[in-house]
Amino acid sequence: MAHEGDPLEHERASWKPSRGLAVAVSDPVQNPGLPPHRERITDKDPAAMKRAVRTVYTLFYLSVAASIWAVVAYMIFPIESGSLTAIRDNNLFIGLGIAFAMLAIGVGAIHWSKAIMSDKEFIEPRHATRGRDSTRETVIANFATANEESGFGRRVMIRNSLFAALVASVVPGIVLFRGLAPESSPENPHAGDPVYLLSHTMWKKGSRLALDPSGRPIKASEVTLGSAFQVIPEELAGVSHHDGYLEEKAKAIVLLMRLPQEDLIETEDRKDWSYDGIVAYSKVCTHVGCPVALYEQQTHHLLCPCHQSQFDVSEGAKVIFGPAARPLPQLPITVDDEGYLIAQSDFTEPVGPSFWERH
Structure with a gap:
């Protein structure tokens, strides 16, 4: 309620609509046309x-x-x-x-x-057109x-x-x-065969899994739940860079992880490829060969940062997202008498990109 002498009420009573301002409207701008042509x-x-x-x-x-x-x-x-x-x-x-x-x-x-x-210079008029014979002409x-x-x-x-x-x-x-790929030679007849080169790495029966880059063998007791280690064959620790170290390491690099035993879904022919929930998979993505390096321990998913391929470690590293065409190759592992993790054999399939022709 307004009180006597209220300044707001006084303003409302004295307000009157003002006249609109006159706006000058000029003639539309004329098209100046094209400037005079200057010959080159x-x-x-x-x-x-x-x-x-x-x-x-x-x-x-x-x-x-x-x-x-x-x-x-x-x-x-x-x-x-x-x-x-x-x-x-x-x-x-x-x-x-x-x-x-x-x-x-x-x-x-x-x-x-x-x-x-x-x-x-020329002017091209624009207007709506529909596909017809005259348009093609x-x-x-x-x-x-x-x-x-x-x-x-x-x-x-x-x-x-x-x-x-x-x-x-x-x-x-x-x-x-x-x-x-290098050219083949009498000394190395398989050098030019990518399928052969990717089918054989330095992993062999009895090779200890060693931490990269130190080359120290790793025991099963050191691999805790949710952990992930980058490992190489122990034999690679003694190979000099001039002996093809980088090439062999690129093929043999492996990620070692431990999952709860009940979370592992293994096929019958691979039930003995893991040890107490510890599994080992090639780190080389099967899309174009980037290093698969990001492990999510809660979902057991591996992510390739290059093109976002994702692999489910709990189920044979199968592809669950992205352009990769096949699962990561698994390295069969077990332990020796001293408790060190060892390979049962080399990979049973070629590592790396799946665009290579395979047998």
């Missing part, structure tokens, strides 16, 4: 046009040469020797070749569009016009050099795939 030097001087054309196809052929150089550098500076100088030179010169090949294509394409292709006509304006059909040297540069640019990448 290549439009006015035929000699300049010829120089521009030569520049473009020269850049494209330089791209071809750079791609070839990248392949040559791969052969001149082999990384198989393990020398840091060779590895540095290999990365440097192959990288320079590929980078210059890509750069030359880009610069050539930009110079082509700026100096040679049609430079006339218009598209064909547009392609013909684009071909005429760009000179793609007439500029044979530019077109052919561009095709050559594009084809050559992928050759270094193809050649680099050679390094995925």
Whole structure:
């Protein structure tokens, strides 16, 4: 209730609606049209046009040469020797070749569009269209016009050099795939067979499971519930890096975990592959070979951080999510007379990515 002399009540009584403010509305902005066309030097001087054309196809052929150089550098500076100088030179010169090949294509394409292709301005009206025969005819006509304006059909040297540069640019990448597996030789006939290489690791019957990187053998009593250890064959601890240590370790690396015995779901043929709830699985993801490293002890799930594949350790490391195509290979384990964990054998299937052809 308002009281006498209330200032708010006085304001309500004295308020009156004000007149609206007048807003000046100007005439709509007129379309200024296109600015006067400025001819390029290549439009006015035929000699300049010829120089521009030569520049473009020269850049494209330089791209071809750079791609070839990248392949040559791969052969001149082999990384198989393990020398840091060779590895540095290999990365440097192959990288320079590929980078210059890509750069030359880009610069050539930009110079082509700026100096040679049609430079006339035009307005393209937009309106709703539906697919019909006349639309198809218009598209064909547009392609013909684009071909005429760009000179793609007439500029044979530019077109052919561009095709050559594009084809050559992928050759270094193809050649680099050679390094995925070494070539076979009389001394090592299986070196070029990825199935054989991934089917055999340094694990063998009686190999003790050793902590990585110390190489100390681990006892079953040290593996507590919920724990996860990265282990390698004890034999790897005595292998020097020059004896293929990294290659062998990459194939043999294993994750060791202990689960409650009642949580394990094992098939009949694998019931003796674990020991008192302790299981061992390859750490190499079966998608593209990334290291599976994240273990969630409550759900018993393993996660590959590269592409989010998830494996259920309690049920044979089967895939429960992600792009991996098959479970992680299991290493059969047991204990020796001293209580140390040992391997019963090597893996019974190839480790690593499942895109390899398998027997």
